[in-house]
Amino acid sequence: MSTIRIRLTVLFSVLVSIAWAQKKPLTHDVYDDWKGIQSVSISNDGNWAGWRIAPQVGDAQLELRNLNNSNSIVIDRVSRYAFSNNSQFVVGEIKPAYEEERTLKLKKTPSSKMPKDSLFIVSLSNGEIKKFARVKNYQLPRESSEWVAWQYEKPLPEKKKVEKKEEPNNEEEGAKNKRKKKNKKKQPEPKETPEPEEVEDPRAKSKGTELVLFNMRTGEMKSFEGVMEYDFSEKGNLLVYEFDEIDSLNPSGLYAYNTQTGETVTLSTGMTDYKKVAIHEDGNMLAFFATASDKKDEEKFWSIMGWKAGDSQAQIWIDSTNRGIPEGWMVGDNSSIRFSESGQRMYFGTAPKPMKYAYESDTTILKEERPEVDVWSYNDPYIQPMQKLQAGRERNRTYEAVFHINNRRLVQLEGTDLESVYVDTDNDRSFYLAMDDQRFRTQYTWDTQLPRDYYKVDALTGRVELLLESTVGYASLSPGGKYLSWFNQEDGNYYTMNVTSGKITNLTADMEVSFADELHDSPSLASSYGSPGWSEGDEAFYLYDRYDIWKFDPENRSAAQNMTQGHGRANQLVYRYQRMDREEEYVNTSGKAVVSVFNEWTKASGYAYASMASAGVPEVIVMKDMSVFGLEKAEDAERVLVRMSTYEEYPEVYMANSLQMDGLTKLTDMDAQEDPYKWGTAELVEFESGFDGEVMQAILYKPENFDPNKKYPMIVYFYERRSNSLHSHPSPAPSASTVNIPYFVSNDYLVLVPDIKYEIGHPGKSAMDHVVPATKAVMAKGFVDEKRMAIQGQSWGGYQVAYIVTKTDMYAAAGAGAPVSNMTSAYGGVRWGSGMSRMFQYEKTQSRIGGTLWDKFDLYVENSPLFGVPNINTPLFIMHNDADGAVPWYQGIEFYMALRRLQKPSWMVVYNDEAHNLRERKNRKDLSVRMGQFFDHYLKDAPMPEWMAYGLPATLKGRTLRYELVDEQTEEKINEGASLKLEKGKGQN
Numbered sequence: 001m002s003t004i005r006i007r008l009t010v011l012f013s014v015l016v017s018i019a020w021a022q023k024k025p026l027t028h029d030v031y032d033d034w035k036g037i038q039s040v041s042i043s044n045d046g047n048w049a050g051w052r053i054a055p056q057v058g059d060a061q062l063e064l065r066n067l068n069n070s071n072s073i074v075i076d077r078v079s080r081y082a083f084s085n086n087s088q089f090v091v092g093e094i095k096p097a098y099e100e101e102r103t104l105k106l107k108k109t110p111s112s113k114m115p116k117d118s119l120f121i122v123s124l125s126n127g128e129i130k131k132f133a134r135v136k137n138y139q140l141p142r143e144s145s146e147w148v149a150w151q152y153e154k155p156l157p158e159k160k161k162v163e164k165k166e167e168p169n170n171e172e173e174g175a176k177n178k179r180k181k182k183n184k185k186k187q188p189e190p191k192e193t194p195e196p197e198e199v200e201d202p203r204a205k206s207k208g209t210e211l212v213l214f215n216m217r218t219g220e221m222k223s224f225e226g227v228m229e230y231d232f233s234e235k236g237n238l239l240v241y242e243f244d245e246i247d248s249l250n251p252s253g254l255y256a257y258n259t260q261t262g263e264t265v266t267l268s269t270g271m272t273d274y275k276k277v278a279i280h281e282d283g284n285m286l287a288f289f290a291t292a293s294d295k296k297d298e299e300k301f302w303s304i305m306g307w308k309a310g311d312s313q314a315q316i317w318i319d320s321t322n323r324g325i326p327e328g329w330m331v332g333d334n335s336s337i338r339f340s341e342s343g344q345r346m347y348f349g350t351a352p353k354p355m356k357y358a359y360e361s362d363t364t365i366l367k368e369e370r371p372e373v374d375v376w377s378y379n380d381p382y383i384q385p386m387q388k389l390q391a392g393r394e395r396n397r398t399y400e401a402v403f404h405i406n407n408r409r410l411v412q413l414e415g416t417d418l419e420s421v422y423v424d425t426d427n428d429r430s431f432y433l434a435m436d437d438q439r440f441r442t443q444y445t446w447d448t449q450l451p452r453d454y455y456k457v458d459a460l461t462g463r464v465e466l467l468l469e470s471t472v473g474y475a476s477l478s479p480g481g482k483y484l485s486w487f488n489q490e491d492g493n494y495y496t497m498n499v500t501s502g503k504i505t506n507l508t509a510d511m512e513v514s515f516a517d518e519l520h521d522s523p524s525l526a527s528s529y530g531s532p533g534w535s536e537g538d539e540a541f542y543l544y545d546r547y548d549i550w551k552f553d554p555e556n557r558s559a560a561q562n563m564t565q566g567h568g569r570a571n572q573l574v575y576r577y578q579r580m581d582r583e584e585e586y587v588n589t590s591g592k593a594v595v596s597v598f599n600e601w602t603k604a605s606g607y608a609y610a611s612m613a614s615a616g617v618p619e620v621i622v623m624k625d626m627s628v629f630g631l632e633k634a635e636d637a638e639r640v641l642v643r644m645s646t647y648e649e650y651p652e653v654y655m656a657n658s659l660q661m662d663g664l665t666k667l668t669d670m671d672a673q674e675d676p677y678k679w680g681t682a683e684l685v686e687f688e689s690g691f692d693g694e695v696m697q698a699i700l701y702k703p704e705n706f707d708p709n710k711k712y713p714m715i716v717y718f719y720e721r722r723s724n725s726l727h728s729h730p731s732p733a734p735s736a737s738t739v740n741i742p743y744f745v746s747n748d749y750l751v752l753v754p755d756i757k758y759e760i761g762h763p764g765k766s767a768m769d770h771v772v773p774a775t776k777a778v779m780a781k782g783f784v785d786e787k788r789m790a791i792q793g794q795s796w797g798g799y800q801v802a803y804i805v806t807k808t809d810m811y812a813a814a815g816a817g818a819p820v821s822n823m824t825s826a827y828g829g830v831r832w833g834s835g836m837s838r839m840f841q842y843e844k845t846q847s848r849i850g851g852t853l854w855d856k857f858d859l860y861v862e863n864s865p866l867f868g869v870p871n872i873n874t875p876l877f878i879m880h881n882d883a884d885g886a887v888p889w890y891q892g893i894e895f896y897m898a899l900r901r902l903q904k905p906s907w908m909v910v911y912n913d914e915a916h917n918l919r920e921r922k923n924r925k926d927l928s929v930r931m932g933q934f935f936d937h938y939l940k941d942a943p944m945p946e947w948m949a950y951g952l953p954a955t956l957k958g959r960t961l962r963y964e965l966v967d968e969q970t971e972e973k974i975n976e977g978a979s980l981k982l983e984k985g986k987g988q989n
Contacts, residue, residue, distance in 0.1 A: 023678045023704070026732050026746035028928055032057035034732050035673060039080070040630065040653055043087035046637030048124055049667065050090065051653060052078060056733060057921070058098045064090060064122065065667055067639060067655055073127055075120060086145035087636075088125060089216045091138065094118040116153050121216055136209065143281075144236025146217040147259055151227060152210045208244040213259065224257075229275065233283030240267070240277045240286060254288060254314070256307070267307055267314040273300070278337035278346075284309040285343055285405075287317065289333045299354055302333040306346070306405075318348070318403060324410030325350055325401070332398030340425045344405055347423050349398025350412065381441035386835030402459065411462045418464065421457055422477070426585070429481045431499075432457045434464070446839040446852075449489060449525050456499065467497065472525060479585050480538035483554045489525035492516035494543060496554045507552045511560070513545045513569065519721070521758045523843065523850035532577035535612070536586040542612065547574050549595070549610070564595075564610060567617045572600040575610065575618060580633045580659075589613040594631070594659060597623060601697075603684070603726040607631060607642075607661070622661045627651070627727035633659065641667075645729040647682035647701065650674070678704045680745035682726055685752070687777035690769030691759055697723040698754035698774045701745045708781075713788040713939035714750035715739055716775055716811075718767070719797045721755040734924035735931065736917040737794035737817045737879065743932070749939070752778055756800075761856065763848045764803035764863045771804060788812055788939040792931075794879075795819075795887060795916065796846055799865070802895060805876065806868025813938035815877040815931060818887040818916055820847070821895035822866040826888065827853045833885020833916070869898040875905040877934040879927060881914035907934070907948060929963055943967055 033055045040051045049067055054060035062078035065071075081092030096115035104114055119135040122128070138150035211227035214220070230241040237260050245252040253269030254277070267288075268274065272295050277288040285308045293300035307314035320330040335349025359365075374384045382390070399414035400421045413421045413432060421434040434455040444450060454468040454475050467484060468475060475486035477499075484497040494507045494515055508515050520526035529544035543550045547568030551561045568575045577587065578594040587593070592609040595618055599605065606623035610616070622628060622642075629651075630643035638658040645651035650670040656663065685698045699722065703712070717739050732742045741751050754774030758766040771791065778784055789810065793801045794817035801816040820826045829838045842849045842860070849859050861867055876899060880892025892908060899906040909930060911923045918924045936942035946962035956962070 022676075024676060025678050025748070026743050028734070028743075028925065028932070030677070030732055031734050031925070031928075035670065036731055037651070037653060037668060037670060040632070040641060040643070041083065042632055042634045042639065042641050043083040043124075044085065044635040044637075045087040046634030046639030047087060048083065048090075049641055049653065049655065050081060050083070051668065052081075053670075056731075059095070062092065064124070066124075073122060073124075073129075075122070075129065078120070079117075082140050084140065084145055084216065085143050088123065088145070089148075090120075090122040090124065091140045091148050091216075092120055093135070093138065094120055094131070119150050121148065121214070123216070132212075139230070139232045141232045141234055141236035143234045144232075146215050147213065147232070147236035147239075148216060149211060149213050149230060149232055149239055151230065152212070154209055208242070211241055213239055213257065215259075222257075229277070231277045231279060233279040234281045235283050238279060238283035238286070240279060240288075242274050242277075254290075256286070265307070265311075265313070268305055275333065276337060278339060280339040280343050281341070282343070285339065286314075287337050287339075287346060287348075288314070289331070289337070290316075291333075300333070302331045304331055304337065304346075304348060304403075317346075317405075317408070318410060320353075322410050324412055326352075326412055326415070328353055334396040335398035335400075338423070338425055340428050342428050344428055346403040346405055347425070348401060348403065350401050351398045352416075379442060381438065381444075383445060383830070383835065383837055385830050385832065389835040404460075409460070411458075411460065413457055413462060418455065418457075424477070427479075427481060428459075430459050431481075432459060433467075433475070433477050433484070435475070440470075444840075445837040446843050448836075448840050449844070454484070467499075467502075478534045478538040478541070478554070480534070482538040483541070485531075485541060485554075487515070487528040489516075489527065492526060492528075494528070494552075496541065498555065503555065505555050507541070507554075507556060507560070508543070513548075515543055515545050518546050519757070521760070522845050522848050523760055524845050532612075533587050535589050540587075540589075542577070542587055544576065545569070547572070547600075549575050549577060549612075551612070551615075561615050563612060563615050565615050565617050574598040574600055575608070577610075577612070578607070578631060580631075581635075587612050592619075594621070596629075596631075598724075600724075603627075603724060605629070605727070621659065622664070625727075627729075646727045647729060648679060650729050678746045678748075679742070680704050681706070684723065684726060685774070685777055687754065687770075687774045689757065690773045691757070691766060694757070696755050696757070696770060696774070698752055698777075699723055699726050700778060701741055701751040701753075703745055703748050703750075706783075708783050710783060711785040712748060712750045712783055713935075714752060714775075714778065714784050714790070715744055715935060715939075716752045716754070716771060716789065716791045717741070717797070718754055718756060718771055718791075718793055718800065719795075721757070722753050723755050734921060734928045736919075736924055737927075738797070739792050739815070739931065740928060743928070744935070747932075749935075750778070750784060758848050760848055760850045761859050762863070764800065764807075764865075766848075767800035768804055768807055771800070772808065772810070775810070785939075786810075790814060790935055790939055792935075793817065798878075798887075799847075802865035803863065803868075805874040806865050806871045809873045811874055813877070813935060814874045815879075815934065816895075817879045818881070818884055818892065819865065819878070819895060820887055820891050821864065821898075822891065823847065823849070823860045823864045824853060824857075825894065826891055827860065829888045829890075831886055832888065838888075866894055866898055869895070869902060869904070872899065872902075872904050875938055876907070877931060878906065878908040879911075880908060881911045881916070881918070883913045884916045886916040926961070929961075933963070933965075 035053050035055050038052045038054050042049050047067055048064055050064045052060045052062050059077045062075045062081055064073040077095045077097060079093045079095045081090055083090055095117055100115060116134045119132045119138050121130045134153040136151045136153050140148050208226040208228040211224040211230055213222045224241055226244045228242045228244050232239055239257045239259060242254050243252060251269045254267040254274045256265045256267055268290060271290040271292050273291050275289050277286060279286045287304055287306040289302045290305045291300045291302045303316045303319040305314040306317040318331055329350050330353050332349040332351035338347045376384050400423060401410060401412045403410050418434055418436050420436060421432050434457050435452050437450045437452045440450045449472055451470040451472050456465040456467050471486060472489045473487045475484050477484060482499060484499055487494050493509055495504055496507060497504045515528055516526040529546060532542040534541055541552045541554050548562050548564040548566060551563050564575045575595045575597060578596055580594055589612045593612045595608050595610045597606050597608050604623055604625045605628045607621045608618035609621060610618040626644045626646050628644050631640060633640045640656050640659055642654050643651040644654060652670060653667045654664045655667055681702050683700050685700045686695050687698060689696050730741055733740060744751055752774060754770050756767055756770040779786055790813040791801050791804060791811050792815035798816040798819035801814050802819040802821055805814050826838055827842050831838055841847045843851060849856050853860055878892055878896060880889055882889050896906060896908040911918060914923055918927060933945045937944050943965040946964050946966055949966045952962050
């Protein structure tokens with residue numbers, strides 16, 4: 001027996017070795033078909049789960065799994081779906097086949113002839129699937145158990161057949177025709193048989209299309225022709241649609257169909273346009289914008305029309321003549337209409353009537369005679385680039401107003417001097433909370449943490465009362481409206497105000513723990529850890545510190561309670577309250593509440609039970625050395641879904657029959673797609689900060705068949721702190737800017753990702769003080785090829801890369817994406833994506849200088865890689881795109897120009913019209929190839945690709961990519977001309 005065991009063991013070892021040998025490294029070709037799970041959901045009754053399995057490019061597939069018997073229903077090409085309220089049906093959208101669409105696009109097929117979306121309806125009781133082609137859109141009412149509505153695309157034109165004349169069927173007639181032809185000197189060219197004529201469908205005169213109302217339970221179907229827009233009530237009892245006139249018997253207008261009685265109400269006809277129907281959740285009241293202005297008018301004047309169940313038609317509720325609308329103002333159709341839950345209030349927006357300027361309308365001035373000028377004023381609230389980006393929004397801005405439906409009273413809540421009123425449609429309070437920061441906006445140029453003033457706005461009179469002045473921090477009302485609460489970022493404490501008495505209470509003064517971010521390391525003010533919310537009746541206010549959950553009396557009439565009894569801080573466990581009911585307004589204080597758990601040091605995670613009524617150590621439900629997340633409970637059952645992952649394991653979907661999560665069952669198997677490929681492992685590495693000696697963490701990714709006796713090339717990637725992502729599972733995908741970790745690890749690279757903390761005023765040195773010690777900590781393990789190490793980062797990481805290579809030659813290559821190279825010029829620049837000045841970034845936030853250019857000039861120079869370019873001996877791969885909205889492109893240009901001037905080996909790829917991080921997949925693929933070739937050349941001695949050896953001249957742009965590697969064969973094919981002969985950079989310790 002022992003001999004047999006030995007032979008079996010040897011055989012197993014051989015098989016394993018063969019299996020490992022057969023595994024292949026990831027290539028750039030795998031990205032498009034690499035699949036992921038999306039849109040995970042569970043039916044309200046807990047009997048079914050659904051998810052989409054989608055490749056990165058191509059057709060997604062929906063799987064509906066019966067959680068009682070594991071039977072599945074699979075539908076191809078689904079883009080979105082939803083369970084019906086009663087869990088009996090699934091409704092969704094099917095996209096045209098990707099390859100079919102692509103083929104037609106290559107043929108330059110007109111959009112009108114491209115395939116359209118379809119609708120599907122699945123009956124979960126019997127698996128029957130109904131499909132409807134050429135569907136433009138659909139609506140499934142959230143609280144309806146049976147109704148769905150959809151709108152078809154325009155019908156394709158029918159072709160009329162043209163009858164051909166019959167050929168002669170007797171010899172005599174045929175001979176006669178022949179004689180006629182013979183006697184003619186020249187016969188005209190025969191006319192071609194005309195193509196079948198397209199016959200215009202009478203419905204084509206309408207701008208609308210067919211709307212279908214379908215009862216999923218009974219199969220009843222009702223059709224409405226010529227519909228332009230439609231909307232469903234939440235309960236599905238009212239379908240409102242705008243009809244476009246086909247003939248005089250069917251006038252244009254807005255109609256409402258009652259799905260319970262089958263009756264149709266003509267809401268309104270005779271107006272020239274309708275839009276934005278709002279229906280109260282019970283379906284018994286609605287409102288909409290309507291106008292009688294001519295459709296050609298540039299400026300239209302709108303009214304709001306309203307209807308209640310029992311009314312014969314809608315009536316004008318509000319127009320510009322209503323008392324309460326400011327003089328010279330009008331109903332703002334760019335706003336939305338919302339009802340309060342009670343149905344007693346309706347919210348909408350108003351706006352000043354457009355102002356006419358004589359110069360603008362002067363027809364005696366030619367366009368070329370009008371100056372085009374921007375005036376930048378020192379006291380503008382926002383600088384011109386921000387104004388330009390916000391111009392459209394400002395032109396369309398509306399100001400909140402409330403209409404008290406029962407007494408028809410209109411109250412203007414917002415105005416040009418008070419822009420932000422918070423409307424809570426769940427509650428009809430006697431007042432609203434408002435915030436205004438207009439008087440502080442000038443300083444937004446250098447500080448984004450603006451003070452704010454908070455006001456109380458009377459719901460019946462609009463009277464404004466100041467509550468808080470110049471507060472740095474966001475304030476909010478308790479659900480019951482009794483208290484205002486806020487975190488004061490200036491002193492790091494939480495406060496409440498009794499709205500009735502005005503009494504202010506500092507809840508956290510003199511507490512032993514901090515409620516401000518303990519890891520905050522920038523010159524800005526620290527933020528808080530947040531709040532789970534309030535208990536019912538505003539009796540208690542709950543807060544998070546770094547680890548635990550606390551309960552406070554809102555006026556400190558009793559001592560604060562640590563609801564998790566300090567267990568979090570004592571064990572480095574982060575507890576956070578989980579809302580298991582989407583409709584939950586208050587923190588659950590009855591029975592057990594679910595909290596998430598995360599071990600800050602080991603990165604294990606899970607869920608636990610805790611009481612929000614009485615303090616106690618949380619009771620662990622599930623805790624694993626994985627990332628455990630995405631907990632979702634069925635609305636009407638105990639069954640739950642949850643996701644779990646590690647670097648090695650995809651975040652699969654698991655099911656349990658209760659929140660206790662006993663016997664978790666795995667429902668998906670996405671890991672199977674990884675089986676043919678070499679993958680890898682992830683582990684934590686500790687190192688000492690060169691700044692203050694604190695023990696820090698880094699993630700080390702190793703190849704799957706890691707051999708500690710081998711020497712591996714290593715890439716170090718970094719940003720700020722990333723070790724908490726130890727158990728995240730990145731998929732192989734084309735890179736938007738950074739190294740794709742699975743690709744490099746699969747190709748036998750080590751990848752190291754260290755945490756960094758910062759010393760104010762010395763961000764570059766801070767990066768050095770963590771990246772280099774982390775690198776050396778791994779080098780000490782003996783399996784790193786010390787002459788083949790590289791660093792890579794993007795944006796803030798790109799800056800740090802650029803800085804580090806000015807200080808050390810220990811890395812053989814470096815990749816810097818969108819790096820700030822010159823802080824002295826970047827300080828006065830603009831973030832073109834937002835229009836913001838960049839000053840705040842250096843004085844207050846990420847760049848961490850902590851002062852102005854003139855106050856901290858030496859630090860701006862010290863931290864600018866540009867001034868250290870002469871010291872660089874490391875070959876550089878730079879990406880900086882010409883439409884970068886975060887880091888101005890000229891920063892990359894300054895860096896590249898200095899490197900070029902000093903003839904330092906460097907390449908800069910610039911993707912045209914691309915953003916800070918690449919958006920276009922074609923460009924992501926290209927970057928992935930070039931970055932991989934760059935590192936392979938310097939870290940694996942692979943031949944140079946042609947684009948590195950010979951560049952990519954503008955004359956060849958779009959004609960070739962020059963990915964080919966330079967060897968004797970390819971060199972012969974290179975165009976004649978001078979070529980750069982660049983020596984490989986040699987890494988030094």
